[in-house]
Amino acid sequence: MHLADLKNTRRAVRFDRERLRIEDITDIAHGRASAELSVDPVFRAAIARGADFLDRLLREDGTIYGVTTGYGDSCTVTVPPELVAELPHHLYTYHGCGLGEFFTPAQTRAIMATRLASLSKGFSGVSVELLAQIARLLDAGLLPLIPSEGSVGASGDLTPLSYLAAVLCGEREVWRDGVQVPAEQALREAGIAPLRLRPKEGLAIMNGTAVMTALACLAYERAEYLTRLTTRITAMASFALDGNAHHFDETLFSVKPHPGMQQVAAWLREDLPTDSWERNGKRLQDRYSIRCAPHVIGVLADALPWLRSSIENELNSANDNPIIDAEGERVLHGGHFYGGHIAFAMDSMKNTVANLADLLDRQMALLVDSRYNQGLPANLSGATGPRAAINHGLKALQISASAWTAEALKLTMPASVFSRSTECHNQDKVSMGTIAARDCLRVLELCEQVAAALLITVRQGVWLRCKVNPDVLPQAALTAMLEALAADIAPVEEDRRLDPELRVLLERMRAQAWPLYGAEHG
Known part of the structure; x- marks a missing residue:
């Protein structure tokens, strides 16, 4: 069955702050359901408040881990204000060191849906646009090629999730109809603009348990x-x-x-x-x-x-x-x-x-x-x-x-x-x-x-x-x-x-x- 046919027959799983079940993730993974980001203005306002709060802290010269500091043991390193915008892109770049077999398309859809579920809770300081970008990729069938090996499971699934972060920004590669395609090309041909990550968004995408939970x-x-x-x-x-x-x-x-x-x-x-x-x-x-x-x-x-x-x-x-x-x-x-x-x-x-x-x-x-x-x-x-x-x-x-x-x-x-x-x-x-x-x-x-x-x-x-x-x-x-x-x-x-x-x-x-x-x- 083609993607267009699937869209006409599958149920929609809405992503907001409500509780999801295992079956919501497995149905998305197997093409039995689509992922839809809630359009409820109350939900979207709650998401936006987190990003706006971080923006205000930055303007007020607040110190925020992973935003104005380095990562992990480098949390004592202060990032100059003019380089803060580059930091999230460096995070996914240096974590591009996964090996092993790639996760299957079904596993990858489950990983993307699981990360979307967590970020939709509204406690990660990300923008609505980031959530919408994950949903767009799922809808378009553009799935990051994610190596299965390289995570120790804390600080979350950093290395595998770096491949999701990179693809959201038009980098690395995706599965498209079972074929490997450069992400930049796939997004362009799907009419999807690459993201430029806001402060903390790289950390929010990568610093979590989405891979293990999806599996x-x-x-x-x-x-x-x-x-x-x-x-x-x-x-x-x-x-x-x-x-x-x-x-x-x-x-x-x-x-x-x-x-x-x-x-x-x-x-x-x-x-x-x-x-x-x-x-x-x-x-x-x-x-x-x-x-x-x-x-x-x-x-x-x-x-x-x-x-x-x-x-x-x-x-x-x-x-x-x-x-x-x-x-x-x-x-x-x-x-x-x-x-x-x-x-x-x-x-x-x-x-x-x-x-x-x-x-x-x-x-x-x-x-x-x-x-x-x-x-x-x-x-x-x-x-x-x-x-x-x-x-x-x-x-x-x-x-x-x-x-x-x-x-x-x-x-x-x-x-x-x-x-x-x-x-x-x-x-x-x-x-x-x-x-x-x-x-x-x-x-x-x-x-x-x-x-x-x-x-x-x-x-x-x-x-x-x-x-x-x-x-x-x-x-x-x-x-x-x-x-x-x-x-x-x-x-x-x-x-x-x-x-x-x-x-x-x-x-x-x-x-x-x-x-x-x-x-x-x-």
């Missing part, structure tokens, strides 16, 4: 969906293994009152056939990766509410320095750029998500092993007769899933404990929040790959189980999911490459193409 919003959306998808996969794995659904009994879970865990168990009860709970021949107790699945998935399910709270509080904060209190006519020097809450949220999330990958990996190990899969073929091969000897089913897929799981588990080392003293010991305790968020997104990617492998596995396992036990059929929700999977995955009756199907499943997963629980059960 956290995107991570939350993926983690919430993985919670539901892992539950559905567990239900299919339990069915394929001829498991005991009474492990998810309502009374059983009532005595351990973690609400997220109880919700996972309730979803599993809905998915599994109750008439087979006590069928002869079942194991009295399934192995932990099935029996304890609600306890594993439930950790993330129970963490999601506080993760949302922490991420949204940061999203809705003024998090640069200094804070400009135009009403009280004060310049407040503090440390709101410190990303500790996001760092902890992302370190916690990647731990719980990696545990989902490990859970699924263990379920797969049971499903492909004829010693534990309750009468299914080794490696879930669908081949029969003489050809069974040369077919190996999902043997290699399990190896790949194990590799992805191991990498996810390796990345759970918390980034936030690796603070480094930097910048002449001014930034002597830093959050590492952006590294934590990047790590979390990588763990999510790996877990999604394991989930894709399991979707192939459980689809194959249920298909084989229905051959072995044709009298027991999946419940309606599982049947609907299997039918949806069947459109992308044929049963593996003869060995074939599986990576094209894995990639399709990842696309479906990231588009949240399968309605899970909430959409089905209202």
